[in-house]
Amino acid sequence: VTSAATYGVLGVGSIARAIVNGLCDGIPDPPRIALSPRGAAVSAELAGRYPTVAVAADNQAVVDASDVVLVCLRKADAALLGELTWRPEQAVVSAVAGVGVAQLSEWVAPATRVCRSVPMPPVADRAGLTAVHPPLAEARTLFDRLGSTLEVGDVVAYEALSATSATLAGFFEYLSTQTDWLEARGIASADARRYVAATFAGALTSLKAVDGPDFAELAAEYATPGGVNEQVARDLREHGSFDVLRDGLDRALRRLAT
């Protein structure tokens, strides 16, 4: 597959939008992209912004128009893949969590070039690192255009990766807890939010600057012996907070196992 591949997108929500923006925004020679009509507002917005992007009449028209079909449907809607007619040479790149390759292959037969993936919002800025299982040339081409690709051959490792993506809301809850606490101490709500956001934007910026970050080392850097970071970390550890996180990941993994 060359850069001349035509992409199709089934299920046009926030992650599909990020992918289309990453492929087209500021790119002199963007690919042709056919979007499914579902999620009509987002599809229309993208088709209006980029001349190579068009909204297809229906899902079958997306498949018919495309060399590589990206599936960004919700799990509950994914069975509609089985109602469409596929061509043997097509590649299918799924971003649906919890649907295994065996099930996908059954739905899209006679197409056999199938993989799963976990695209994340930074693909919009071509700064994503996208996990793919199993490795598939068309997926690597696509996700390298959107940043870089992490090919994972082992299904257990791949599904573990999906489980860790369930921890983002917990991070914001952590920030929310701190904001609420500051407010209860008399800091104005907007100031508390701004302060917590700046603190963690700083932490993430230093994280971004490191190639191959060692989290234990970063934690140690912030946790001066006898200091307040060390104390909060120890209190949380003693309470079993990190054990709860581990158990939660195991549960998420069991749920995602295909």
Next chain:
Amino acid sequence: MGTVAPFFEYLRVLSDFLVGRGLAPADAQQIVSATFTGLLESLQSHESPDFAEMVKEHAPPGGGNDQLTSLMREAGVFDAMTHAVEEVHRRLTGAGS
């Protein structure tokens, strides 16, 4: 704030979990780092972000994020954090000592 080191511990738990499931350590560190640095923009794009709202955005009902966050909430993780911050505050201010 006293809460940055525990955040890196949070990431370390995730990275260790992935390594325990067969991912190469360098890959695990890289993907965990990419997942969270991807949130940087959402922290910087608002003057004072509403974190409770962002929790909702990232945790559609019934999904993995919703499930894991509820689990941590029920297990008292965030309460433990409030207590830990209280304790730090007490130490820093000498309040109650």
